[in-house]
Amino acid sequence: MVAAVRVHRYGGPEVLTYEEIDLPAPGPGELRVRQTAIGVNYIDTYFRTGHYQAPALPFIAGNEGAGEVTAVGEGVTAFKPGDRVAYVAALGCYAAERNVPAAIAVKLPDGISDELAAAIMLKGMTVEYLLHRSYKVKRGDTILVHAAAGGVGLILSQWAKHLGATVIGTAGSEAKAELARQNGCDHVILYRQENFVDRVREITGGQKCEVVYDGVGKDTVVQSLDCLKPLGMLVNFGSASGPVENFNLGLLAPRGSLYVTRPTLNTFTAKREWLDEIARNLFEVVSSGVVKITINKRAKLAEAADVHRALEGRETTGATILTP
Known part of the structure; x- marks a missing residue:
């Protein structure tokens, strides 16, 4: 018997x-992994509430984990018992042990601990494709990052700053704004007190941004368009405030022939070589110190409900992990 956190009904x-x-x-093709650290991500709440539908009920929550291989299934040759691995998986990670397809697992280098891997795999690989594949950030770009003090935002801001971008972030409190400044943001807008569109125009002298990274969704998407230069791109990669529905393409033309994309990590890791490249790039920037990861909350697997309450209450910053 294995301890796990399951969802029997959405809510x-x-x-x-x-x-x-x-x-x-x-x-066949699977690894059995004794998990030592489990990542917590906002997407976990989407599956729990039914905003994203699970294949069936009940299901084990969680989309990211790290640990040690204890057994391999038929046909697995690239992994062996004792290997340290991490993975992003569609559900099943809130468990002390689990079986995972070898095709989605990556071996961990010596400089990346299990705990660190569980804190960065989903968020960090998301940032890699946001900065290098959805829109390729280059030196001299000005970018806007919503929720800059969140798990993705802190990684994105640091990495974008390293690439030479001017980083504008939004945050909900002065404490979060200070955290964002410490992690690569050149400017931070307190969105509860300031109109972020007006502030972006002010900060950029009316030039606005090449790209907006928006994981908030419903509450920010239209205003985010107003922060873009002509031919700029809105990258909507999450919906913390609710899904974007009935989006009017007619909004794009008068604002300067804008682009909008709604990417997912699964697309960018669909091939083994893509997964390995994204993971390698992530591990390099973390192990070199270009991107610093702070795990601000640790909890036991049995405390998952309390962790979700804190996450949805926007009480968390940086990474949160669960341990069995």
């Missing part, structure tokens, strides 16, 4: 149920 944090489950031997 609030209270539907996260800590229980014991059976775990079969790894099947």
Whole structure:
């Protein structure tokens, strides 16, 4: 029997149920992993509430983990028991042990601990494709990062600054604004007190931004368009305030023939060589110190419901991890 957190019905944090489950031997192409650290991400709340539908109920929550391979299934040759691995998986990570497809796992280099890997795999690989693939940030660009003190925002701001961009962030409090400044933001807008469109125009002398990275969604998407230069790009990669619905393409032309994209990590890691390249780039910037990761909250797997309450209450900054 293995400890896990399952969702039997969609709803609030209270539907996260800590229980014991059976775990079969790894099947063909699978690894059995004893998890040592589990990442917590806002996408976990989307699956819990039903905003993103799971394949079936009940399901084990969680989309990111790290640990040690304890067994391999038939046909697996690239991994062996004792290997340290990390992965982004579609559900199943809120568990002490799990089976995971070898195709989505990556080996961890010596400079990346299990705990660090669990804090960066989903958020960090997301940032890699945001900065290098959805829109290729270059020296001299001005970018806007919503929720700059969040898990993705802190990594994105540091990495973008390293690439030579001028980074404008939004934050909900002065404490979060200071954290964003410490992590690469040149300017921070307190969105509860200031109109972020007006402030972007002021900061840029009316020139505005090449790209806006928006993980907030419904509450910010239209105003984000007003922060872009002609031919600029809005990258909507999350919906913390709710999904963007009935988007009017007619908004793009009068604002300067803008581009909008809604990318997902699965697209950019669909091929093994793509996954390996993104993970390698991430590990390099973290191990070299270009991107510094702060784990601000650690909790036990049994405390997952409380962790979700803090996450949705915007009480967290940086990374949060669970341990079995």
